[in-house]
Amino acid sequence: MPRDIPAYSLRSENRQVLLAKRPEGVPQASDFALATSAVPKPGAGEFLLRNIYLSVDPAQRGWASAEANYSAPVPLGGPMRALTIGVVVESQHADYKPGDFLYGWFGWQDYVVATEKQVIHRATQDIPLAGFLALIGIAGTTAYLALTELGRPKPGDTLLVSTAAGSVGSLVGQIGKSLGCRTIGLTGSDDKVERCRARFGYDVAINYKSADLDAEIAKVAPNGVNVFFDNTGGSILDTALRRLAVGARVVQCGTASIGSWNPPPTGPRNEREILTRRLVWSGFIIFDYMAQYATAADELARLFNAGKVTYELDVSDDIATAPGAIAALYAGENNGKKIIYIG
Amino acid sequence: MPRDIPAYSLRSENRQVLLAKRPEGVPQASDFALATSAVPKPGAGEFLLRNIYLSVDPAQRGWASAEANYSAPVPLGGPMRALTIGVVVESQHADYKPGDFLYGWFGWQDYVVATEKQVIHRATQDIPLAGFLALIGIAGTTAYLALTELGRPKPGDTLLVSTAAGSVGSLVGQIGKSLGCRTIGLTGSDDKVERCRARFGYDVAINYKSADLDAEIAKVAPNGVNVFFDNTGGSILDTALRRLAVGARVVQCGTASIGSWNPPPTGPRNEREILTRRLVWSGFIIFDYMAQYATAADELARLFNAGKVTYELDVSDDIATAPGAIAALYAGENNGKKIIYIG
Numbered sequence: 001m002p003r004d005i006p007a008y009s010l011r012s013e014n015r016q017v018l019l020a021k022r023p024e025g026v027p028q029a030s031d032f033a034l035a036t037s038a039v040p041k042p043g044a045g046e047f048l049l050r051n052i053y054l055s056v057d058p059a060q061r062g063w064a065s066a067e068a069n070y071s072a073p074v075p076l077g078g079p080m081r082a083l084t085i086g087v088v089v090e091s092q093h094a095d096y097k098p099g100d101f102l103y104g105w106f107g108w109q110d111y112v113v114a115t116e117k118q119v120i121h122r123a124t125q126d127i128p129l130a131g132f133l134a135l136i137g138i139a140g141t142t143a144y145l146a147l148t149e150l151g152r153p154k155p156g157d158t159l160l161v162s163t164a165a166g167s168v169g170s171l172v173g174q175i176g177k178s179l180g181c182r183t184i185g186l187t188g189s190d191d192k193v194e195r196c197r198a199r200f201g202y203d204v205a206i207n208y209k210s211a212d213l214d215a216e217i218a219k220v221a222p223n224g225v226n227v228f229f230d231n232t233g234g235s236i237l238d239t240a241l242r243r244l245a246v247g248a249r250v251v252q253c254g255t256a257s258i259g260s261w262n263p264p265p266t267g268p269r270n271e272r273e274i275l276t277r278r279l280v281w282s283g284f285i286i287f288d289y290m291a292q293y294a295t296a297a298d299e300l301a302r303l304f305n306a307g308k309v310t311y312e313l314d315v316s317d318d319i320a321t322a323p324g325a326i327a328a329l330y331a332g333e334n335n336g337k338k339i340i341y342i343g
Numbered sequence: 344m345p346r347d348i349p350a351y352s353l354r355s356e357n358r359q360v361l362l363a364k365r366p367e368g369v370p371q372a373s374d375f376a377l378a379t380s381a382v383p384k385p386g387a388g389e390f391l392l393r394n395i396y397l398s399v400d401p402a403q404r405g406w407a408s409a410e411a412n413y414s415a416p417v418p419l420g421g422p423m424r425a426l427t428i429g430v431v432v433e434s435q436h437a438d439y440k441p442g443d444f445l446y447g448w449f450g451w452q453d454y455v456v457a458t459e460k461q462v463i464h465r466a467t468q469d470i471p472l473a474g475f476l477a478l479i480g481i482a483g484t485t486a487y488l489a490l491t492e493l494g495r496p497k498p499g500d501t502l503l504v505s506t507a508a509g510s511v512g513s514l515v516g517q518i519g520k521s522l523g524c525r526t527i528g529l530t531g532s533d534d535k536v537e538r539c540r541a542r543f544g545y546d547v548a549i550n551y552k553s554a555d556l557d558a559e560i561a562k563v564a565p566n567g568v569n570v571f572f573d574n575t576g577g578s579i580l581d582t583a584l585r586r587l588a589v590g591a592r593v594v595q596c597g598t599a600s601i602g603s604w605n606p607p608p609t610g611p612r613n614e615r616e617i618l619t620r621r622l623v624w625s626g627f628i629i630f631d632y633m634a635q636y637a638t639a640a641d642e643l644a645r646l647f648n649a650g651k652v653t654y655e656l657d658v659s660d661d662i663a664t665a666p667g668a669i670a671a672l673y674a675g676e677n678n679g680k681k682i683i684y685i686g
Contacts, residue, residue: 278631282617
């Protein structure tokens with residue numbers, strides 16, 4: 001059962017954040033509109049859920065985009081697709097009862113009439129309610145499953161993580177450390193370097209904006225990097241690839257440094273690095289791994305309650321901040337997992 | 344025991360092809376020199392081997408290069424590093440007896456005094472002697488092990504192979520077919536397209552020089568490619584990546600289309616393809632897999648004798664053609680595995 005559950009009221013209206021325009025590149029505040037409507041009623045097999053925390057995720061950029069991607073674009077005029085944690089308040093589905101806390105596809109809105117298909121995870125673990133977005137949400141389960149399934153770290157391995165202070169990266173570093181890795185984090189400010197060391201236990205943290213990144217990685221990983229967990233792509237990736245050990249694994253979990261893929265930007269060719277270093281470079285999307293979600297959630301809760309991993313929250317308490325929240329995330333303005341409390 | 348063993352004489356001098364200059368890019372005839380010296384004598388623990396067939400391999404370009412690579416550069420003035428098949432004629436090593444046929448690192452020369460370290464494979468399988476270069480050499484074992492270990496083809500998969508008529512690619516197609524794949528070969532001439540279909544059993548073969556490659560792959564693999572076995576890199580790779588199915592495996596086995604990596608050429612960024620298609624892109628070098636060599640050799644011999652795989656030879660019978668042979672290989676002038684008979 002979740003703990004630290006904040007107050008929430010049963011509002012008489014449903015506030016929604018609608019996708020008003022198809023964004024070019026990173027979604028901006030002007031691409032969204034706030035609207036208010038009546039609280040909907042669940043039909044047979046449905047339930048009414050009251051959202052409590054809304055998640056802000058880098059992947060929302062892709063969901064809002066019309067470009068070919070790994071999920072269908074959010075319809076224009078509809079509520080923005082988002083992960084949230086909320087509570088069932090009315091139900092016509094036997095498996096979902098008022099008072100059940102659920103994590104899933106409930107969108108940027110106070111209320112949603114939902115079906116079972118929108119549920120990702122029943123929030124039963126004994127962790128704070130916000131932890132179901134920050135730790136056991138798709139970011140945390142991505143960190144855990146991408147690192148363990150694709151990165152395959154061994155004790156003594158050197159693990160390099162880009163966006164090391166971010167919602168995924170901060171957990172990757174801690175999970176890697178708990179598995180016996182030496183951890184090196186890359187991040188974009190001296191403040192975040194300090195948080196990587198002090199809060200997320202990185203052995204080394206580097207501000208890639210001010211450092212000579214190639215020289216710095218060479219210095220701190222003289223025998224090469226065994227696992228590179230990459231959330232950025234671009235020039236950070238190009239540099240890191242050339243500092244990998246033979247047989248290293250590269251986990252491609254995001255490409256946050258690239259503003260637009262249409263047309264695709266160019267960069268140095270990397271196929272020779274793959275060949276001569278015998279890399280294994282894999283792409284990870286959590287939705288391929290839903291069968292392992294519950295196991296990952298239990299393990300993350302265990303690591304959290306054992307003091308092995310922690311998370312930071314960047315909480316707004318105003319739904320009106322949602323429209324600009326994705327752009328703020330891409331600008332690196334958050335300190336910890338970005339969520340919006342809408343109690 | 345090998346069959347189809349050609350005549351060989353015990354010459355009184357040792358002809359050698361020496362690396363005279365450090366090549367820039369693809370080694371040219373002018374980078375080598377022919378020389379003649381006395382036949383050497385084996386010391387304790389050594390044996391004298393008479394080469395019969397010399398192999399010409401794309402990898403020799405890397406071995407001759409001073410660029411950072413996965414093997415130490417061939418010393419200037421020394422015999423060119425090469426794989427060969429030969430016969431022991433004199434021995435001071437208990438495990439190697441006159442009449443033993445050995446495949447290994449015996450260089451472009453008539454005779455070599457060798458140690459056990461230079462032996463890759465004892466040629467015991469019942470296949471033609473030249474087959475120990477063309478089928479059970481590093482090209483064939485690369486084809487078998489890279490495809491099965493990294494490509495992981497499943498029956499019904501669509502397998503795309505670049506340099507499909509080459510020494511590796513022609514075997515990859517046939518092995519893939521024997522494992523139940525639909526095979527698509529890319530090659531550089533209409534003549535080779537015909538050989539891919541008639542000799543190597545490709546379901547589809549495409550001349551990438553004259554076709555609209557992207558449109559052609561889209562047409563023949565409407566559900567995407569599941570395994571891409573790439574020997575070329577460059578623009579063929581960029582096109583193929585964008586026609587892969589979700590979860591496809593990319594085996595990087597060579598980068599033959601790229602003339603020089605210093606400085607690295609640029610191309611479209613591919614990390615977004617890795618992520619959204621959830622690719623697994625791996626580099627393969629046979630020398631990591633020596634423990635599996637004998638098993639692969641047995642399986643290749645079995646497939647050959649069962650009529651499931653065949654090979655073609657491009658045989659010169661003049662050691663004086665060796666200096667220009669690597670350049671000819673990169674120019675695509677060979678029809679089948681390029682070897683030199685020096686009986």
